[in-house]
Structure formats: structure tokens, C-alpha cells
Amino acid sequence: xxxxxxxxxxxxxxxxxxxxxxxxxxxxxxxxxxxxxxxxxxxxxxxxxxxxxxxxxxxxxxxxxxxxxxxxxxxxxxxxxxxxxxxxxxxxxxxxxxxxxxxxxxxxxxxxxxxxxxxxxxxxxxxxxxxxxxxxxxxxxxxxxxxxxxxxxxxxxxxxxxxxxxxxxxxxxxxxxxxxxxxxxxxxxxxxxxxxxxxxxxxxxxxxxxxxxxxxxxxxxxxxxxxxxxxxxxxxxxxxxxxxxxxxxxxxxxxxxxxxxxxxxxxxxxxxxxxxxxxxxxxxxxxxxxxxxxxxxxxxxxxxxxxxxxxxxxxxxxxxxxxxxxxxxxxxxxxxxxxxxxxxxxxxxxxxxxxxxxxxxxxxxxxxxxxxxxxxxxxxxxxxxxxxxxxxxxxxxxxxxxxxxxxxxxxxxxxxxxxxxxxxxxxxxxxxxxxxxxxxxxxxxxxxxxxxxxxxxxxxxxxxxxxxxxxxxxxxxxxxxxxxxxx
Amino acid sequence: xxxxxxxxxxxxxxxxxxxxxxxxxxxxxxxxxxxxxxxxxxxxxxxxxxxxxxxxxxxxxxxxxxxxxxxxxxxxxxxxxxxxxxxxxxxxxxxxxxxxxxxxxxxxxxxxxxxxxxxxxxxxxxxxxxxxxxxxxxxxxxxxxxxxxxxxx
Numbered sequence: 001x002x003x004x005x006x007x008x009x010x011x012x013x014x015x016x017x018x019x020x021x022x023x024x025x026x027x028x029x030x031x032x033x034x035x036x037x038x039x040x041x042x043x044x045x046x047x048x049x050x051x052x053x054x055x056x057x058x059x060x061x062x063x064x065x066x067x068x069x070x071x072x073x074x075x076x077x078x079x080x081x082x083x084x085x086x087x088x089x090x091x092x093x094x095x096x097x098x099x100x101x102x103x104x105x106x107x108x109x110x111x112x113x114x115x116x117x118x119x120x121x122x123x124x125x126x127x128x129x130x131x132x133x134x135x136x137x138x139x140x141x142x143x144x145x146x147x148x149x150x151x152x153x154x155x156x157x158x159x160x161x162x163x164x165x166x167x168x169x170x171x172x173x174x175x176x177x178x179x180x181x182x183x184x185x186x187x188x189x190x191x192x193x194x195x196x197x198x199x200x201x202x203x204x205x206x207x208x209x210x211x212x213x214x215x216x217x218x219x220x221x222x223x224x225x226x227x228x229x230x231x232x233x234x235x236x237x238x239x240x241x242x243x244x245x246x247x248x249x250x251x252x253x254x255x256x257x258x259x260x261x262x263x264x265x266x267x268x269x270x271x272x273x274x275x276x277x278x279x280x281x282x283x284x285x286x287x288x289x290x291x292x293x294x295x296x297x298x299x300x301x302x303x304x305x306x307x308x309x310x311x312x313x314x315x316x317x318x319x320x321x322x323x324x325x326x327x328x329x330x331x332x333x334x335x336x337x338x339x340x341x342x343x344x345x346x347x348x349x350x351x352x353x354x355x356x357x358x359x360x361x362x363x364x365x366x367x368x369x370x371x372x373x374x375x376x377x378x379x380x381x382x383x384x385x386x387x388x389x390x391x392x393x394x395x396x397x398x399x400x401x402x403x404x405x406x407x408x409x410x411x412x413x414x415x416x417x418x419x420x421x422x423x424x425x426x427x428x429x430x431x432x433x434x435x436x437x438x439x440x441x442x443x444x445x446x447x448x449x450x451x452x453x454x455x456x457x458x459x460x461x462x463x464x465x466x467x468x469x470x471x472x473x474x475x476x477x478x479x480x481x482x483x484x485x486x487x
Numbered sequence: 488x489x490x491x492x493x494x495x496x497x498x499x500x501x502x503x504x505x506x507x508x509x510x511x512x513x514x515x516x517x518x519x520x521x522x523x524x525x526x527x528x529x530x531x532x533x534x535x536x537x538x539x540x541x542x543x544x545x546x547x548x549x550x551x552x553x554x555x556x557x558x559x560x561x562x563x564x565x566x567x568x569x570x571x572x573x574x575x576x577x578x579x580x581x582x583x584x585x586x587x588x589x590x591x592x593x594x595x596x597x598x599x600x601x602x603x604x605x606x607x608x609x610x611x612x613x614x615x616x617x618x619x620x621x622x623x624x625x626x627x628x629x630x631x632x633x634x635x636x637x638x639x640x
Contacts, residue, residue, distance in 0.1 A: 026605075027626050029625050034537060043618065
């Protein structure tokens, strides 16, 4: 009997050492207390580290409105527009302006708008952020910290910023701004250098006003290598985070640099948000800089030029700098597949690109610096026969000059070609008329250094082009997409 | 524990006299010391602890019915509680009304089990946040070793 009693006691002790908590019932008061302590712990953690408020889309404060964000962590994924005499107050909060890859978000503080940060932390650390403090706007930081590493920040016009009570600003690692001592305004920075190369519309067929596309197509970074779709509904352009001459090869060939596409919304200068148009899928190393789309009439292929390690010159012995070869990629519902080099029949070990297909898709006109030309880059053309491109031939002396001749585009009937060239010492975009197999009667359309990349809608009503800005020190510093309207 | 239990089994049972008795108890996850004022009334000081939680306090027990080697009882418990979690630390109190049974397989050894609703209030020392709840049920299992006198039926 004693043995049975002993076994019972041992069994009880064993049970007592088992995990003591079952659903809804605790073995021992400590189990119940532990559960409550954990619940309280979560409450304390939530109070100390509340879940951030995430706002997607544009944060719009305007026309006398005051928006106060306080006692929280606020993550803004999208543009911020504070205009009129509106006020955005940040009080006892952390405000993070976040960016998504491939999207460029702006903060725009304009007119007499105010940004007042009190005991708050303001962070904007993404390269895709552009902050523009304009007009007579005021930014006031009181016991606040402002960290904006890597963003593009401008203070223009009469915009002012004031830092008081140990407020701190951290702006290093920016390409366009420098840090400043606490207690003073930001160093005034003028990105808008004097544009010394303002183009002039010469052709009477076009309105004289040059329409500069606004954000989100144009940004403070260069936009180049454009292609407007035949119906004018889509604009393809090459976006770069800076001038390629100022980038390392790795930077240049990496995202976000590349081609983007935007959908037209209304007027010919109104487009939606850019979407990355991935032409680099076939790049063996994953590194490429791709642009200058040209689509076949049936919409099944896109030709583009690319700077990638597979380019012929890079693989030539001896090495030849070959920043452009022409590639082709199949399209599936408009989405490009892996690109393929057109090969040595079309491409040389020198620059080959800046091209355009004729509207019938039979000829590929492109610029090349290969030997045998008249100077600079010359226009060559190759014909497709049963899907095979022929050896290129020069477009002839009526098209090519001793200067750079490049970036052709065609009217929808194929009888007019637009070209970036220099004639009689006058640089600009010229038009040529077809005469049999030749191009004649060059007429300047837009005159000016740094204009190029013409691209025409099928109805011939809009001529898009790129204006590369050059300052009075003769330095290239920006490129934007523009548009001309036919009279 | 096994050796200790064996030792006590070898001790002859003491006759029931009604005099006060003491007990040391092992009650998961803690210890207790029990003192009988009378045959029906006893008080107990218990300490319980596990990671991040420590509590101690008195229990008052009233034995209501005896049957064979079983003694049925009810009572209440009040504890002072201290806790520390990852983000919080503080103190509070816990109380319980309970009813249970104590079985005496031997004169000096008993096994007890009781259950009852518990009230708990905890307050974080830094933030002042507190949690108060009466929706917990607590069961208590234990083994008691009696000294001097045994309260066994």
C-alpha cells in the first residue's frame, strides 16, 4: 500500500513539473500573472513604439489648410505638396518621407506655405526624393532634427529655413546640397544655373513656344533618348540619376537608370507616373543602360541601344570603348523580353545606336562612329530581308556631315526625316524630304546647341525632343523633354 | 524529494490532538509554510516565482468538511506581485477565491488541489499603464509535509 501511495506522490510531482498552463486555466498564480505581464508589456511597447501611420499617395495641404501630425511615426509614400498659405505641422513625431524604387517623389513647399517641425524628426533618405522649397515658403525647425541624406534638395527663390533650439540638419551625401551650421538657414543652393543654350523654333510649320514637360516626366535629373508612340499615348524616355560623365560605370549601368514609360493623361505635356520599362533582361551581367526605343510596326519587337558588357567593342582585342550597340527584344503584350545584340552585321566595335525604324519597318537608320564616315557620327541604314538585317550603308552626303549626325525619326508616311545635325554651323533638329532613295532639302526646325532626339507622333502634330542644358560655363548639367505643336 | 518522502513515510503517525500544526509545502511553482490556528482555520505564506515574475502573500484556509482521508476547504489568497518583461516592469497584486481538497495518504503528508477565480492588477512602473483582469482561473497543486502535529482526519 505504501508503494502505491509513493507512486501517486511521484506522479503528482511529475505532473507539477509539466508545463503548467492550459487554455484558460493556469497552474499556479505565476502563470496567470505572467500572462497578464506579457499583455501589459505589449501595451507598453505599443505606447513607446506605436505602429507607424503609413500614408500612400499625395499628401496635399493647400489653400489655408493646417495639417498637424503629432505623437506618431508617419511614413509618407508619395508626393507632398504644401501650397498657398497652408501649414504642415510636425509635433513630437517622426516623419519619414519614403520612396519606392523607380518612383520619384517630391516635396513641394511653395507660395507662402510653412513646414513647422517641433520636437520632431524629419527623415528623407532616399535618392528618389526631390525636395523643392520654393517661393516665400518657410521651414521652421524647433528642437527638431532633419536628416536628408542622398536626396535632391533645393531652396530657391525667397524660401527660408530657420533652425532653433538645438535643431540639427544632416544633409551630407547629397550631390546638390551642403550641410549648414545649426541655427541658420540652409545654404542657399541654386540648381537652376543659367541656361546658355536656349533653343529657337525656326520652322514656320511649328508654333514658336517650346513646351517643357513637367514632373513626373522631367525631374532635376536628366531625361533623354525619348520615343513617343505613334498615337502619342506613351512616352518612353531614358532617366538617369545624373550625368553619365559624372557616374562610375557601375552607377551608370545600375538601376534606377534606364528607360521609363509614361502614359499621356490629357494635353501633350501631361503624363502620368513613370513606370520602369525593363530592357535590360538579356544583359548577362545584369548591368546595362538601355534606351532609344524603336518599335516595329506590328508591335512585336523593340529595338534599343544599350551600354552593356556584351557590346562588341568591349569584347574586341584590343579593347574599344563601345558605349552603344543596337539590340532587339521580342515584345509580349508590350513587355520586352531579353535583348539580343544585332551582331557584327549591323553593330561595329564603335558606337552604334541613336536609331529609328522607318514606319514600314524595312529600314533601320542609326548613327555610328565607325571609320569611313564624314566625321563624328554618321547616319547609316540597314534593310531587313526576311528578318535579316543587311550590312549598313551610309545615308549619303546629303544627310551626313563632318559633324555629328544622329537620332533620326520619320513621319508616318516615311517621306520626312528629322535628324539632329549641324548645317552651316547651325546645330539643331532638321527635317529632310525623301527624294527616291535619297534625303534632300534639309530645313532647320529648332535651332540650338543641345537639342536633339526628335520623335514625332503619327499625326505629325507633336514633335517631342530633348533639350540638354548647358550653362554659361559651357557645362552640360541637365536634360529635359520638350514638345512642339504644329501650327 | 523521493528520499525525503520515504523518510516521512517511515515516521509513525501522530495521534490527532487538535493542537496547532505546521506544514511546509511544495506548491508549483513555489513554496509555502502553513500554520493551523485551530483544526478548521489555517493560514499560509506562499512564495512563487518563475522567469520575470515573483509573488508572495498570505492564504487563509477554512476546512469545511472531512471525509475519510480527505479534507475539503475553501479560502482566499492575496499576493503582492513583481514582474519584469522586455519592455515593462512593475508591480501589482493578485487575489483568488478558491476551493479544494487535501488528501492525506499518510498522517504527515498531504496532497492538495484547489481552484478558483483570480483577480490580477499589474502596473508598469515607467508608463503607469496597468492591466486589471478577473477572468483567470488558477489551479494549485501541492504536497505538504506536516511537522509536530498532523491535521489529518
